[in-house]
Structure formats: C-alpha cells, structure tokens
C-alpha cells in the first residue's frame with residue numbers, strides 16, 4: 001500500500017499541466033484556456049484552415065434546450081470567426097449512433113438500434129435548422145467509421161497505453177499519460193486501482209459485448225467502442241495530430257475531453273493535441289439546479305419554439321457570455337424579446353429617416369465619432385474572449401443616442417445624413433454576424449411581392465389622408481385610422497408623420 005501510494009505521488013509530481021503556445025497565425029483574439037486557467041492569444045495553425053471539432057449528440061432522444069444553447073453559442077462563435085475576423089473554418093462533428101442509452105431505447109421502443117439513431121439524428125438536424133444553426137462541414141457517424149476507431153485502439157494497445165482487462169473490455173491506462181488532469185484537477189485518491197482496472201480513472205476504449213447486444217468483431221474480442229475514443233479517432237482522422245479548436249459543453253471538460261486529450265496525445269506521440277478547448281456554460285430552467293433527462297426536467301427544442309421564436313432564443317444566448325451559465329425563464333425570454341424589438345424599432349426609425357418620413361437635424365461629427373467609438377468597443381469586446389454581451393451594450397447605447405437625436409431635433413430642410421445610415425448599417429451588420437436579422441422587410445421580401453403591395457397600400461392611404469386633412473373631413477380621417485388599426489392586428493405598424501405615413505413590421 002505504501003509503495004503504491006509513493007508510486008502515485010511520483011506520477012503526480014511528474015505530471016505536466018502546461019500548455020504549449022502554438023505556432024501560426026495570431027488572430028488578435030484572447031480566449032479563455034482551461035489548461036492555463038486564464039485568457040491566452042488565439043493562434044491558429046493556418047489562417048486558411050481553422051480546424052474546429054465539436055462533440056456531437058448521442059442520438060437516443062429529442063434534444064433539449066440545454067443542447068440548443070450549447071450548439072447555438074458555438075454557432076455564434078464560428079460566425080464571429082468567419083464573418084468578423086475573416087477566418088476560414090472547417091468544422092467536424094461526430095454522431096454517436098451506438099451507445100448504452102440507444103440500446104436501452106431500442107429495447108424500450110422495440111425497434112432496431114439503427115432506427116432509433118436514424119430517427120433522433122434526423123430530429124437533431126431539424127432542431128438545428130429551426131434554430132438557424134449552421135450544419136458542420138463534415139459529419140462522422142461512429143457506426144460508419146468503425147475501422148478507423150479500431151485502428152486507433154490497436155495503436156494504443158501496441159504502444160502499451162491500453163490493456164485488455166479480465167472483463168474482456170479494453171481500458172486506457174491513465175498512468176501511461178503523465179499529464180492526466182491537464183484540463184481539470186484530479187485528486188490523488190481517484191488514481192487508486194479498483195477491481196480489474198489498474199486505476200479507478202482508467203476508461204473503456206472498447207466495451208466487451210453483452211448477450212443479445214449489437215457488436216463488432218475485433219482482434220481483441222467482440223464489442224463496441226467507448227464514447228471517448230470515438231471523438232479522438234474521428235477528429236484525428238480528419239485533422240491529424242493537431243487541432244486548433246475543440247468545443248463542447250462545460251460538462252464535457254471532464255472526463256470526456258480530458259480522456260480525449262490523453263489518448264490522442266499518446267496515439268500521436270505528442271504532448272498537446274488540441275490547442276484550444278472551448279466550453280459553453282450550462283443552461284438551466286428557473287428553479288432547477290441542473291437540467292437532465294434523468295431528472296425529467298428537460299424542455300425539448302421543438303416545445304420551446306412553440307412559445308419562443310428562434311431569434312429571441314438566439315438573442316438570449318448572445319446576451320449571456322458563452323462561458324456563463326444561463327437561466328431559461330419566461331422573464332429572461334421577455335427581456336431578450338424586448339431587446340430584439342428595440343433593435344428592430346431602431347432600424348425602422350433609421351429607415352423612416354432615410355426615406356424622408358422623419359426629418360431631423362443631425363450633427364454628423366457627433367454621429368461619426370459614435371461610429372468610431374462603437375466600432376472600437378465591438379472589436380475590444382470580440383477580441384476579449386468573444387464578449388457578446390458587451391457588444392450588445394455598445395449597440396444599445398447607439399440605439400438610445402440616435403433615437404433621441406431623430407426624435408428631438410426637428411428640421412424641415414429634408415437633408416439626409418449619411419452618418420445615420422452608416423450607423424444603422426453598423427448595428428444591422430453586427431447583429432447579422434451573430435445570426436440575428438433585424439431587417440424584417442428583407443425576411444419577407446421574397447414572399448409574394450409583399451413589400452410592393454404594402455407600399456401601394458401605404459401610399460394610397462397617405463393620399464386619402466392628405467385629402468382628409470386638407471378638407472378637414474373627419475369621416476375620411478376616421479376611415480384612414482381604421483385601416484391603420486386593422487393592419488396593426490396583422491403585425492404591420494403604420495405611423496403618421498405629419499402628412500406623410502410609413503409602415504413597418
């Protein structure tokens with residue numbers, strides 16, 4: 001016992017928790033690094049190919065809003081890297097289509113493992129699509145890549161990094177990797193041997209088959225791969241021995257990502273496989289510590305979308321920093337909706353100004369300085385670990401200032417300030433980088449000449465109303481008000497500005 005403890009202590013002393021700063025293209029972004037536990041410069045190997053791997057779902061049930069917030073926050077970061085920092089990303093995701101939970105579901109539903117996986121994978125992509133989350137460039141299913149996974153396990157066994165235990169399963173030997181605990185500290189006690197394993201922390205690379213269960217043949221026995229090895233093998237298959245970014249929810253940091261890093265470093269003979277691990281914070285329902293299927297307190301994505309639009313949910317995710325935990329509640333969704341509405345109204349006000357419905361005296365120097373200051377704030381926020389809440393704060397300051405200018409400084413000369421149009425475009429473009437579209441007219445533009453029809457109706461009502469004003473005919477004006485009120489019921493807002501009228505959605 002004493003000797004064993006001494007041996008473990010020496011391993012802990014030798015353990016290297018260091019992070020190696022990669023060589024390559026410095027993006028100018030600082031990103032939180034869970035190995036150093038502080039923000040580090042994001043240096044990608046090649047500006048023309050940022051390798052990005054996301055741990056995909058185990059397809060045994062409907063995805064819930066916890067999954068939605070994770071994939072949505074990662075989608076926002078990918079959009080920022082692509083559209084704001086002009087980086088090319090190649091993204092890869094695995095689909096775990098064989099697993100204990102899938103097997104249990106197939107027994108419960110009395111359908112094959114393959115049919116369970118197909119059904120819930122299809123639903124997963126539909127959910128992502130309904131949330132406007134971009135699909136990865138490359139999707140790899142476990143059952144379609146079994147030879148690649150077995151080859152990875154064989155290499156680890158050949159190199160004495162993995163062993164077959166008496167239960168016929170193959171385990172990774174954590175003592176063979178001196179940096180185990182790099183991503184998250186582990187206690188000395190957790191390395192104690194247990195049953196047939198050399199250490200309590202040793203994890204299955206290959207699970208020996210049980211009677212009447214789906215299995216694959218291998219030279220070390222029938223069975224199926226463990227969860228951790230899938231990601232290492234599939235990610236390495238595409239990207240090799242170095243990956244820029246590997247992402248997932250914070251609950252994956254340990255043990256899943258720790259194990260991925262350990263076995264991949266051993267297989268590739270390197271001290272660092274992934275250069276940056278990105279972890280998104282938890283989402284939990286108000287009043288619940290944790291949302292999980294076992295606690296039966298989950299809300300599916302499709303159920304959530306019955307009451308909350310995808311755009312409002314996206315706004316809520318952008319309001320919360322990607323690493324922060326987030327509480328899902330009706331109050332929070334209302335706050336997100338109010339913020340989204342304030343941007344939509346701002347855009348409509350600016351459009352009414354540029355269309356000549358609102359006439360205001362604009363000090364271009366003041367607006368131009370606001371454009372420069374806001375652009376700086378956006379850059380500072382996004383280079384500081386993708387701080388989207390700070391970007392929204394800067395945009396809301398713009399909304400407040402410009403709304404006040406447009407509503408309080410009357411002018412009759414009809415001059416249009418380019419700076420107002422520029423700052424409006426800055427707000428629209430920044431939100432569109434996050435996947436938020438506030439130009440509702442554009443959204444509906446393709447539908448049945450809707451804008452043309454509305455412009456004709458608005459123009460007709462405006463002329464009739466002007467006639468009513470010049471003849472002081474209350475009946476005509478009342479009819480015009482009725483049209484305005486009825487359109488409002490359809491979600492179309494008509495505003496009268498003196499003799500002119502504008503419309504928005």
Ligand SMILES: [Zn+2]
Pocket residue numbers: 054055056231256260
């Ligand atoms: Zn993974």
